[in-house]
Amino acid sequence: xxxxxxxxxxxxxxxxxxxxxxxxxxxxxxxxxxxxxxxxxxxxxxxxxxxxxxxxxxxxxxxxxxxxxxxxxxxxxxx
Numbered sequence: 451x452x453x454x455x456x457x458x459x460x461x462x463x464x465x466x467x468x469x470x471x472x473x474x475x476x477x478x479x480x481x482x483x484x485x486x487x488x489x490x491x492x493x494x495x496x497x498x499x500x501x502x503x504x505x506x507x508x509x510x511x512x513x514x515x516x517x518x519x520x521x522x523x524x525x526x527x528x529x
Contacts, residue, residue, distance in 0.1 A: 474509050474512075477508070477512045477513070478504060478505075478512050480516070482505075483499070484515070485500055487521075
């Protein structure tokens with residue numbers, strides 16, 4: 451057998467990182483959509499800060515919004 455590999459077939463880590471990136475992007479989109487829906491219940495400053503956090507720190511910001519921020523919104527029916 452030859453030690454050559456097919457460059458058209460990505461290595462396993464390339465596939466894993468691609469899946470991770472797609473999941474982080476999807477999570478960020480979900481967080482931004484729920485943030486936009488909750489924006490009426492938030493002060494303009496709070497909505498802006500949460501948006502910046504979600505965009506600048508996608509994984510941690512999205513998880514923080516979905517777990518803490520959304521529940522802390524005043525008048526939120528999910529609490």
